[in-house]
Amino acid sequence: MKPRPSLDLAGTAEFLKSGACKSVYVLTGAGASTGAGIPDFRSPGGMYDSLRPELITATEAQRKRMRMDPVNVVMKDMFFQNQFPYLEVRRPFILGTQQQQWKATLTHWFMRFLEEEGLLKRLFTQNIDGLDYQTGISPELVTNVHGSLARVSCEGCGYEMPFDDFCAQVRTNVKDIYRTDPTAPAESSNINCPRCNAPLVKPNTVLFGGSLPSAFFEQLDDLNGADLLIVAGTSLVVSPANSVVMYVAKDCLRLIVNKEPVGQDLGIRYGKDATRDVWAGEVSCDEAFLDLIKMLGWQDKVRKIKHLLPESNQAMVKDL
Ligand SMILES: [Zn+2]
Structure with missing residues (x-):
């Protein structure tokens, strides 16, 4: 013993x-x-609590899903339909990670x-x-x-995209639903995979419904x-x-x-x-x-x- x-x-x-x-x-x-x-996204004031689906680039049906359950933002089937809920909600977290905003x-x-x-x-x-x-x-x-926010790959073909290249596109292509970045675009446009051209690139975080x-x-x-x-x-x-x-x-x-x-x-x-x-x-x-x-x-x-x-x-x- x-x-x-x-x-x-x-x-x-x-x-x-x-x-x-x-x-x-x-x-x-x-x-x-x-x-x-870094707020716990499940706690009051966290990402899920403050989610406003009406600001997200999505169809009305997709917004309804997010309203019913904010986890839909990071659901695999949602991402394959529309990459914007994930990218728009996570935009400050992605760019803050690149800038080492948190210690x-x-x-x-x-x-x-x-x-x-x-x-x-x-x-x-x-x-x-x-x-x-x-x-x-x-x-x-x-x-x-x-998974990790600081590595980026294509959910379709697995292509690994350099994090800085991805962040540059997040900055120019993804609108800021939190309205803290005046340089953000007014409308979002897709970030496509440099290899297969599908709008499926995202940080290597595990999606709900993913493995x-x-x-x-x-x-x-x-x-x-x-x-x-x-x-x-x-x-x-x-x-x-x-x-x-x-x-x-x-x-x-x-x-x-x-x-x-x-x-x-x-x-x-x-x-x-x-x-x-x-x-x-x-x-x-x-x-x-x-x-x-x-x-x-x-x-x-x-x-x-x-x-x-x-x-x-x-x-x-x-x-x-
Ligand atoms: Zn690809």
Whole structure:
């Protein structure tokens, strides 16, 4: 039997320092990036909440679908009918990504620190913002479960288009439904694939009704070797990404960093029922990982990158 750490953040830190914990896997979601200012598209004020289908270039029937369920914006069959809902809704997110408008948070940096300590075996992220890479984390350790905004390809023929070329066309061809960019065109026109000429180019994000990257399924079996699984900033409602929590061995410690306890339906147990699950409490991801950083004595690592953190994190680390 492995020695059982106490089921709290301090116990998790002790376990990480003990040498008995050699293999850490991580699953992140939108909460990892909220400190960077990227709104969770499911939350109030997020992309779905503020969607105004009447502004989108679409037929009345397509607008009706989006009104009934905003997820239709990123549905595969919708995209194949009309690429504008996706491109118009995501325009600021695509161009902001190109301009590095958002900065990696303490949560992203914590994963990089885990790699520096030789502990990180894999980071599965459901986020498409690519902020993980800003920390210099080894790209081969990162699996973008839902794809990435910063790579572009044709859904028809697979042609990969350089991100900057694509962004140049987004700027000139796609109207700004948020009305923040005065240089945007008044009407949208298609962005066609340079190879097959179909209007099917878009960032490599996984559409609803589309399939996840095959690497994700191949890597799930590795989770069996995990000593610690960290689940951060995800409500664990999106399948199959949420199945990560079930692929770890029965004695693997699981740390849940999310403002509410999640995953009870997937077998995660809290409070007196907990046997190997730790809830970080009602705190943001960045707060929880800063606490862990202090418990681990990794303050020096943060001091070195302090100036790179987003504004919301600056106040948290000013006395470090
Ligand atoms: Zn094509």
